[in-house]
Amino acid sequence: MPAVPSKLAARFDNIRDQVDAAEMYAADGATMSAMQNLVSAIAGIRSIIEPAPGQQRHPMPLEQLITTVEGALHRRTAEDVAAVPWVAEAIGQHSPRIRALGEVAAMAEQQYRAALVEWISRDWTCLCVVSCDEDPATACSLSGQQHVHPEIPSRPGVYGPCPAHPDAPGDR
Template sequence: MSAIPSKLTDRFDKVRELVDVAEMYAADGAPMSAMQSLVEAITNIRSIIEPAPDQDRHPMARERLVETVEGALHRRTPEEVAAVPWVAASIGEHDERIGALASLVETVTAQHQAALVKWITRDWTCLCVVSCAEDPATACSLSGQQHVHPAIPGQTGVYGPCPMHPDAPGDH
Protein backbone atom coordinates (compact mmCIF):
# COMPACT_ATOMS: atom_id res chain seq x y z
CA MET A 1 0.00 0.00 0.00
CA SER A 2 1.27 3.45 -0.81
CA ALA A 3 2.36 5.98 1.76
CA ILE A 4 1.04 8.82 -0.39
CA PRO A 5 -2.06 10.40 1.20
CA SER A 6 -5.16 9.87 -0.90
CA LYS A 7 -8.67 11.27 -0.94
CA LEU A 8 -9.88 8.04 0.64
CA THR A 9 -7.28 8.25 3.41
CA ASP A 10 -8.47 11.80 4.06
CA ARG A 11 -12.05 10.54 4.28
CA PHE A 12 -11.04 7.84 6.80
CA ASP A 13 -9.17 10.48 8.81
CA LYS A 14 -12.31 12.65 8.84
CA VAL A 15 -14.34 9.73 10.22
CA ARG A 16 -11.75 9.12 12.96
CA GLU A 17 -11.77 12.83 13.82
CA LEU A 18 -15.57 12.90 14.09
CA VAL A 19 -15.56 9.84 16.38
CA ASP A 20 -12.86 11.43 18.56
CA VAL A 21 -14.90 14.63 18.82
CA ALA A 22 -17.98 12.59 19.75
CA GLU A 23 -16.00 10.90 22.54
CA MET A 24 -14.90 14.29 23.89
CA TYR A 25 -18.46 15.61 23.84
CA ALA A 26 -19.70 12.49 25.61
CA ALA A 27 -16.98 12.78 28.26
CA ASP A 28 -17.90 16.45 28.79
CA GLY A 29 -21.57 15.58 29.32
CA ALA A 30 -22.85 16.81 25.97
CA PRO A 31 -24.66 13.75 24.59
CA MET A 32 -26.58 15.62 21.88
CA SER A 33 -23.40 17.11 20.43
CA ALA A 34 -21.75 13.69 20.64
CA MET A 35 -24.68 12.15 18.77
CA GLN A 36 -24.54 14.83 16.05
CA SER A 37 -20.85 14.14 15.55
CA LEU A 38 -21.53 10.39 15.31
CA VAL A 39 -24.32 10.95 12.80
CA GLU A 40 -21.93 12.95 10.66
CA ALA A 41 -19.35 10.15 11.00
CA ILE A 42 -21.98 7.63 9.85
CA THR A 43 -22.76 9.81 6.83
CA ASN A 44 -19.06 9.88 5.95
CA ILE A 45 -18.75 6.12 6.41
CA ARG A 46 -21.72 5.52 4.12
CA SER A 47 -20.19 7.73 1.46
CA ILE A 48 -17.10 5.50 1.60
CA ILE A 49 -18.76 2.08 1.58
CA GLU A 50 -21.97 2.62 -0.39
CA PRO A 51 -21.93 3.27 -4.11
CA ALA A 52 -22.98 6.64 -5.38
CA PRO A 53 -26.35 6.66 -7.19
CA ASP A 54 -24.63 7.31 -10.53
CA GLN A 55 -22.37 4.28 -10.03
CA ASP A 56 -25.10 2.04 -11.43
CA ARG A 57 -24.75 3.85 -14.76
CA HIS A 58 -20.96 4.15 -14.91
CA PRO A 59 -18.39 1.63 -13.72
CA MET A 60 -16.08 2.87 -10.98
CA ALA A 61 -12.67 3.86 -12.36
CA ARG A 62 -10.06 1.21 -11.63
CA GLU A 63 -7.83 3.71 -9.80
CA ARG A 64 -10.67 4.78 -7.51
CA LEU A 65 -11.64 1.16 -6.88
CA VAL A 66 -8.07 0.23 -5.97
CA GLU A 67 -7.85 3.29 -3.70
CA THR A 68 -11.15 2.38 -2.00
CA VAL A 69 -10.09 -1.24 -1.46
CA GLU A 70 -6.68 -0.22 -0.11
CA GLY A 71 -8.36 2.19 2.30
CA ALA A 72 -10.73 -0.51 3.50
CA LEU A 73 -7.80 -2.88 4.08
CA HIS A 74 -6.60 -0.59 6.89
CA ARG A 75 -9.39 -1.94 9.10
CA ARG A 76 -10.73 -5.04 7.35
CA THR A 77 -9.40 -8.35 6.06
CA PRO A 78 -9.41 -9.00 2.31
CA GLU A 79 -12.23 -11.50 2.87
CA GLU A 80 -14.37 -8.87 4.62
CA VAL A 81 -13.73 -6.34 1.85
CA ALA A 82 -14.54 -8.91 -0.85
CA ALA A 83 -17.82 -9.72 0.91
CA VAL A 84 -19.17 -6.19 0.32
CA PRO A 85 -21.58 -6.64 -2.62
CA TRP A 86 -20.79 -3.41 -4.46
CA VAL A 87 -17.04 -4.02 -4.14
CA ALA A 88 -17.44 -7.48 -5.66
CA ALA A 89 -19.61 -6.06 -8.46
CA SER A 90 -17.12 -3.26 -9.18
CA ILE A 91 -14.21 -5.69 -9.33
CA GLY A 92 -16.28 -7.89 -11.65
CA GLU A 93 -16.66 -4.94 -14.04
CA HIS A 94 -12.86 -4.75 -14.35
CA ASP A 95 -12.10 -8.48 -14.45
CA GLU A 96 -14.02 -10.52 -17.01
CA ARG A 97 -13.36 -13.82 -15.21
CA ILE A 98 -14.63 -12.54 -11.86
CA GLY A 99 -17.68 -11.02 -13.57
CA ALA A 100 -18.48 -14.39 -15.16
CA LEU A 101 -18.11 -16.14 -11.80
CA ALA A 102 -20.47 -13.60 -10.22
CA SER A 103 -23.03 -14.29 -12.96
CA LEU A 104 -22.70 -18.03 -12.34
CA VAL A 105 -23.18 -17.48 -8.60
CA GLU A 106 -26.36 -15.50 -9.29
CA THR A 107 -27.71 -18.28 -11.52
CA VAL A 108 -26.87 -21.04 -9.03
CA THR A 109 -28.30 -18.97 -6.17
CA ALA A 110 -31.57 -18.53 -8.10
CA GLN A 111 -31.72 -22.27 -8.83
CA HIS A 112 -31.00 -23.07 -5.19
CA GLN A 113 -33.75 -20.68 -4.07
CA ALA A 114 -36.22 -22.25 -6.51
CA ALA A 115 -35.32 -25.75 -5.26
CA LEU A 116 -35.81 -24.63 -1.65
CA VAL A 117 -39.20 -23.12 -2.47
CA LYS A 118 -40.23 -26.30 -4.29
CA TRP A 119 -39.22 -28.41 -1.28
CA ILE A 120 -40.93 -26.07 1.19
CA THR A 121 -44.19 -25.92 -0.77
CA ARG A 122 -44.33 -29.68 -1.38
CA ASP A 123 -47.44 -31.44 -0.18
CA TRP A 124 -46.18 -33.19 2.94
CA THR A 125 -49.52 -34.76 3.88
CA CYS A 126 -48.59 -37.95 2.01
CA LEU A 127 -45.23 -39.72 2.03
CA CYS A 128 -45.84 -41.38 -1.33
CA VAL A 129 -43.06 -42.32 -3.71
CA VAL A 130 -45.12 -43.74 -6.59
CA SER A 131 -48.23 -42.31 -8.19
CA CYS A 132 -50.68 -44.74 -9.74
CA ALA A 133 -50.75 -42.51 -12.81
CA GLU A 134 -47.01 -43.04 -13.38
CA ASP A 135 -47.30 -46.75 -14.15
CA PRO A 136 -50.38 -48.06 -15.98
CA ALA A 137 -49.65 -51.55 -14.66
CA THR A 138 -50.31 -50.40 -11.10
CA ALA A 139 -52.96 -47.72 -11.80
CA CYS A 140 -56.02 -47.80 -9.60
CA SER A 141 -59.23 -45.87 -10.11
CA LEU A 142 -57.83 -43.03 -8.00
CA SER A 143 -54.75 -42.48 -10.19
CA GLY A 144 -54.86 -38.73 -9.80
CA GLN A 145 -53.79 -38.94 -6.15
CA GLN A 146 -50.28 -39.79 -5.03
CA HIS A 147 -49.95 -42.92 -2.92
CA VAL A 148 -47.74 -46.00 -2.74
CA HIS A 149 -48.29 -49.39 -4.23
CA PRO A 150 -45.89 -51.60 -2.29
CA ALA A 151 -43.40 -53.70 -4.20
CA ILE A 152 -43.93 -57.45 -3.91
CA PRO A 153 -40.81 -58.93 -2.29
CA GLY A 154 -38.65 -60.90 -4.69
CA GLN A 155 -40.47 -59.59 -7.80
CA THR A 156 -38.71 -56.51 -9.19
CA GLY A 157 -41.12 -54.03 -10.74
CA VAL A 158 -44.23 -55.88 -9.54
CA TYR A 159 -46.51 -54.05 -7.14
CA GLY A 160 -49.25 -55.19 -4.83
CA PRO A 161 -52.67 -53.62 -4.18
CA CYS A 162 -53.01 -50.00 -3.23
CA PRO A 163 -52.90 -49.66 0.58
CA MET A 164 -54.67 -46.30 0.40
CA HIS A 165 -57.62 -47.61 -1.62
CA PRO A 166 -57.94 -51.37 -0.92
CA ASP A 167 -61.48 -51.51 -2.35
CA ALA A 168 -60.78 -49.49 -5.49
CA PRO A 169 -61.65 -51.21 -8.79
CA GLY A 170 -58.72 -51.88 -11.12
CA ASP A 171 -56.41 -52.16 -8.14
CA HIS A 172 -55.45 -55.80 -8.52
Protein backbone atom coordinates in the same frame (compact mmCIF):
# COMPACT_ATOMS: atom_id res chain seq x y z
CA MET B 1 -25.92 27.44 15.85
CA PRO B 2 -25.47 23.63 16.15
CA ALA B 3 -24.19 21.72 13.13
CA VAL B 4 -26.88 20.06 11.06
CA PRO B 5 -26.12 16.37 10.66
CA SER B 6 -25.72 15.14 7.10
CA LYS B 7 -28.37 12.91 5.55
CA LEU B 8 -25.93 10.02 5.64
CA ALA B 9 -25.18 10.58 9.34
CA ALA B 10 -28.92 10.67 10.04
CA ARG B 11 -29.35 7.36 8.19
CA PHE B 12 -26.58 5.80 10.28
CA ASP B 13 -28.24 7.10 13.46
CA ASN B 14 -31.54 5.55 12.36
CA ILE B 15 -29.84 2.19 11.72
CA ARG B 16 -28.12 2.35 15.11
CA ASP B 17 -31.49 3.10 16.80
CA GLN B 18 -33.12 0.13 15.05
CA VAL B 19 -30.33 -2.23 16.13
CA ASP B 20 -30.53 -0.90 19.71
CA ALA B 21 -34.31 -1.40 19.73
CA ALA B 22 -33.89 -4.93 18.35
CA GLU B 23 -31.44 -5.72 21.14
CA MET B 24 -33.85 -4.36 23.74
CA TYR B 25 -36.79 -6.34 22.32
CA ALA B 26 -34.68 -9.51 22.20
CA ALA B 27 -33.68 -9.08 25.84
CA ASP B 28 -37.37 -8.71 26.74
CA GLY B 29 -38.29 -11.86 24.81
CA ALA B 30 -40.14 -10.03 22.02
CA THR B 31 -38.45 -11.88 19.17
CA MET B 32 -40.84 -10.77 16.42
CA SER B 33 -40.34 -7.08 17.24
CA ALA B 34 -36.59 -7.67 17.44
CA MET B 35 -36.60 -9.31 14.00
CA GLN B 36 -38.69 -6.50 12.50
CA ASN B 37 -36.21 -3.91 13.76
CA LEU B 38 -33.26 -5.93 12.43
CA VAL B 39 -34.91 -6.29 9.03
CA SER B 40 -35.46 -2.53 8.94
CA ALA B 41 -31.83 -1.97 9.89
CA ILE B 42 -30.69 -4.32 7.11
CA ALA B 43 -32.86 -2.45 4.61
CA GLY B 44 -31.31 0.83 5.79
CA ILE B 45 -27.79 -0.54 5.40
CA ARG B 46 -28.55 -1.90 1.93
CA SER B 47 -29.99 1.44 0.85
CA ILE B 48 -26.65 3.02 1.73
CA ILE B 49 -24.28 0.51 0.14
CA GLU B 50 -26.32 -0.59 -2.90
CA PRO B 51 -27.42 1.68 -5.71
CA ALA B 52 -31.12 2.39 -6.13
CA PRO B 53 -32.88 0.43 -8.90
CA GLY B 54 -32.43 2.17 -12.22
CA GLN B 55 -29.52 4.26 -10.94
CA GLN B 56 -26.67 4.11 -13.41
CA ARG B 57 -23.30 3.61 -11.81
CA HIS B 58 -20.31 4.58 -13.88
CA PRO B 59 -17.37 2.23 -13.66
CA MET B 60 -14.94 3.27 -10.98
CA PRO B 61 -11.47 3.97 -12.37
CA LEU B 62 -9.14 1.07 -11.60
CA GLU B 63 -6.71 3.25 -9.61
CA GLN B 64 -9.53 4.53 -7.37
CA LEU B 65 -10.89 1.00 -6.88
CA ILE B 66 -7.44 -0.31 -5.86
CA THR B 67 -6.95 2.58 -3.42
CA THR B 68 -10.43 2.00 -1.92
CA VAL B 69 -9.88 -1.75 -1.50
CA GLU B 70 -6.40 -1.25 -0.01
CA GLY B 71 -7.82 1.26 2.47
CA ALA B 72 -10.61 -1.13 3.45
CA LEU B 73 -8.09 -3.94 4.02
CA HIS B 74 -6.59 -1.99 6.95
CA ARG B 75 -9.80 -2.55 8.95
CA ARG B 76 -11.42 -5.59 7.33
CA THR B 77 -10.50 -8.97 5.90
CA ALA B 78 -10.44 -9.58 2.16
CA GLU B 79 -13.58 -11.74 2.58
CA ASP B 80 -15.41 -8.85 4.30
CA VAL B 81 -14.42 -6.43 1.53
CA ALA B 82 -15.44 -8.91 -1.21
CA ALA B 83 -18.86 -9.33 0.45
CA VAL B 84 -19.76 -5.66 -0.19
CA PRO B 85 -22.00 -5.75 -3.30
CA TRP B 86 -20.70 -2.57 -4.97
CA VAL B 87 -17.08 -3.70 -4.50
CA ALA B 88 -17.81 -7.02 -6.24
CA GLU B 89 -19.66 -5.14 -8.99
CA ALA B 90 -16.80 -2.66 -9.47
CA ILE B 91 -14.19 -5.43 -9.59
CA GLY B 92 -16.37 -7.34 -12.07
CA GLN B 93 -16.39 -4.29 -14.36
CA HIS B 94 -12.59 -4.55 -14.58
CA SER B 95 -12.39 -8.37 -14.72
CA PRO B 96 -14.56 -10.27 -17.21
CA ARG B 97 -13.70 -13.61 -15.53
CA ILE B 98 -14.91 -12.40 -12.13
CA ARG B 99 -18.02 -10.85 -13.71
CA ALA B 100 -18.80 -14.22 -15.38
CA LEU B 101 -18.28 -16.08 -12.09
CA GLY B 102 -20.59 -13.58 -10.38
CA GLU B 103 -23.28 -14.24 -12.97
CA VAL B 104 -22.92 -18.00 -12.47
CA ALA B 105 -23.10 -17.52 -8.69
CA ALA B 106 -26.23 -15.37 -9.04
CA MET B 107 -27.88 -18.01 -11.23
CA ALA B 108 -26.89 -20.78 -8.78
CA GLU B 109 -28.33 -18.70 -5.91
CA GLN B 110 -31.64 -18.35 -7.79
CA GLN B 111 -31.76 -22.09 -8.46
CA TYR B 112 -30.90 -22.81 -4.81
CA ARG B 113 -33.73 -20.53 -3.59
CA ALA B 114 -36.16 -22.11 -6.08
CA ALA B 115 -35.19 -25.59 -4.84
CA LEU B 116 -35.70 -24.52 -1.23
CA VAL B 117 -39.11 -23.04 -2.04
CA GLU B 118 -40.11 -26.20 -3.92
CA TRP B 119 -39.03 -28.40 -1.00
CA ILE B 120 -40.78 -26.20 1.57
CA SER B 121 -43.95 -26.04 -0.55
CA ARG B 122 -44.04 -29.78 -1.13
CA ASP B 123 -47.08 -31.63 0.16
CA TRP B 124 -45.57 -33.76 2.90
CA THR B 125 -48.87 -35.38 3.86
CA CYS B 126 -48.37 -38.27 1.43
CA LEU B 127 -45.19 -40.13 2.31
CA CYS B 128 -46.12 -43.30 0.43
CA VAL B 129 -49.05 -43.95 2.76
CA VAL B 130 -52.12 -42.92 0.75
CA SER B 131 -52.36 -42.71 -2.99
CA CYS B 132 -54.89 -42.77 -5.77
CA ASP B 133 -54.69 -44.20 -9.26
CA GLU B 134 -56.01 -40.96 -10.78
CA ASP B 135 -53.09 -38.86 -9.52
CA PRO B 136 -49.67 -40.19 -10.62
CA ALA B 137 -47.96 -37.70 -8.30
CA THR B 138 -49.26 -39.61 -5.28
CA ALA B 139 -48.60 -43.10 -6.62
CA CYS B 140 -45.71 -44.90 -4.92
CA SER B 141 -42.49 -44.83 -6.92
CA LEU B 142 -39.95 -46.20 -4.43
CA SER B 143 -39.18 -49.05 -6.81
CA GLY B 144 -39.09 -46.81 -9.85
CA GLN B 145 -42.30 -48.47 -11.02
CA GLN B 146 -45.61 -46.69 -10.39
CA HIS B 147 -48.17 -48.66 -8.39
CA VAL B 148 -51.08 -47.76 -6.17
CA HIS B 149 -51.76 -48.65 -2.56
CA PRO B 150 -54.85 -50.85 -2.29
CA GLU B 151 -57.94 -49.48 -0.61
CA ILE B 152 -59.09 -51.42 2.45
CA PRO B 153 -62.54 -52.80 1.44
CA SER B 154 -64.17 -52.43 4.85
CA ARG B 155 -62.90 -48.82 5.26
CA PRO B 156 -63.63 -46.60 2.24
CA GLY B 157 -60.99 -43.91 1.66
CA VAL B 158 -58.41 -45.73 3.81
CA TYR B 159 -55.51 -47.34 2.00
CA GLY B 160 -53.42 -50.26 3.09
CA PRO B 161 -49.69 -50.79 3.12
CA CYS B 162 -47.71 -50.48 -0.05
CA PRO B 163 -47.77 -53.91 -1.78
CA ALA B 164 -44.26 -53.42 -3.18
CA HIS B 165 -42.71 -51.94 -0.01
CA PRO B 166 -44.50 -53.42 3.03
CA ASP B 167 -41.62 -52.43 5.33
CA ALA B 168 -41.24 -48.85 4.05
CA PRO B 169 -41.30 -46.14 6.77
CA GLY B 170 -44.76 -44.64 7.07
CA ASP B 171 -46.29 -47.54 5.19
CA ARG B 172 -48.39 -48.89 8.04
